[in-house]
Amino acid sequence: MARRRTKPTGFSRKERLSAFTVYVVAGIGALIGAILLGVSLLKPTAFEGLRGGATDVVEPAGQVSxxxxxxxxxxxxxxxxxxxxxxxxxxxxxxxxxxxxxxxxxxxxxxxxxxxxxxxxxxxxDADPVATARLIGSTSSSVRRIAFLSAGSRDGVKVGMPVRTPRGLVGRVLGVGGSSARVLLLTDPESTVPVRRSTDEVIAFAEGRADGTVQLRLINLGVNPLKEGDVFVTSGTGGLYRPNVAVAVVSELTRDGAIGRLLANPAATDFVLVEPEWQPAAREAISEAVARREGPVPADGGE
CATH class of the missing domain: 1.20.5 (Single alpha-helices involved in coiled-coils or other helix-helix interfaces)
Structure with missing residues (x-):
């Protein structure tokens, strides 16, 4: 069988000429590169100017980037x-x-x-208090003004004992349980407290009005000597409340005295002190004398 002849890659003359040109150019480029590499190794500063020029050419593009x-x-x-x-x-x-x-x-x-x-x-x-307690509630829908105390007979609290705060008198103990007590507030209609004006001896009774205020009724009627801003304190009469405890300040004048605003507001009170009676012996003597004459005296010492 006859052997098949392989056709050469560069069949035409043009293709052979193009391949030869590529080889020649590649050889010249390799030679130039070798020469430049040799020069740069022998003299590193020879192409510094070219490097600087190239850097200057690409510098704007570098800034933009x-x-x-x-x-x-x-x-x-x-x-x-x-x-x-x-x-x-x-x-x-x-x-x-x-x-x-x-x-x-x-x-x-x-x-x-x-x-x-x-x-x-x-x-x-002052005298040692019987107990320190909180006011834990009060009546809201009744005409009576009664608060509830978180201390009772087990704490030494007894009926009739005064209840006060640093700002003034709040009322007196009305009833006692084992660990709680009821307090008759000064604003209750059944509350009557002997008081006097703090600057002199003008005597009056502070009676509850069931609306958050007290009626200050003067003992000696005539020209009303009171004026707005007068402060009334306990007088000590009757032996229940010790003297000079703040009670009320005059807010409005009346024919026989004034309307007073309490200095110790029970609604804004947390802690209270329960104090012993001021002069229990004197109060008992007054109670006995009045009882023999016309019946029992009110528990708060009023006349």
């Missing part, structure tokens, strides 16, 4: 910062709300400490 990168980075940083700021603001607002709650609690504790310190000053300066 750098600005573009910086701008893009800034945009992404701003977007990230915006979202971080939103979450940060939410956290700060929550912290502010918590701080406000803590501040309110701290102020409440501060006010309670002030009230307790005021009570301690009372205890230090």
């Amino acid at each position: 750098s600005v573009t990168r910086s701008g893009g980075r800034s945009i992404f940083q701003n977007i990230a910062a915006y979202y971080r700021a939103g979450s940060k603001n939410a956290e700060l607002e929550e912290e502010v709300r918590i701080a406000r709650v803590r501040l309110a609690e701290a102020r409440a504790l501060e006010q309670e400490n002030k009230r307790l310190k005021a009570m301690l000053r009372i205890v230090d300066g």
Whole structure:
């Protein structure tokens, strides 16, 4: 069998000429590269001018690329910062709300400490109280004005004992249980307290009006000497309430006295002191004398 002849790759003359040209150019390029490499190794500073020129040529394009990168980075940083700021603001607002709650609690504790310190000053300066307790409730729908105390007979509380705060008198014990007691407030219509004006000896009775105020009825009728702003304190008459405990301040004048606003508001009172009777022997003597003459005396020492 005859052998098949393989056709050469460069069949035409043009193709053979093109391949030869490529080889020649590649050889010349390799030779030039070798020469330049040799020169750069023997004399490194020989092409410094060319390198500088090339750098100058590409420098504007490098600046544009750098600005573009910086701008893009800034945009992404701003977007990230915006979202971080939103979450940060939410956290700060929550912290502010918590701080406000803590501040309110701290102020409440501060006010309670002030009230307790005021009570301690009372205890230090006067007779020892029978008990310190909270006012835990009061009547709201009845014409009677009665509060409830978180102390009772087990704490030494007895019927008739005065109840007060650092600001003044609140009332007297009306009934006693084992661990609680009822307090007849000064504003109850059945409450009558002997009082006097704090600056002199103008005597009166403070009678409850069931509306949060008391009626100050003068003993000696005639020209009304009272004026708005006068402060009335307990007189000590009757032996139940010790003298000089604040009761009320005049807010409105009447024909036979004045209307008084209580200095110790039970609605704004937390802690109270239960005190012993001022002069129990004198009160018992007065009660016996009045009972022999016309019947029992009121429990609060009124005449």
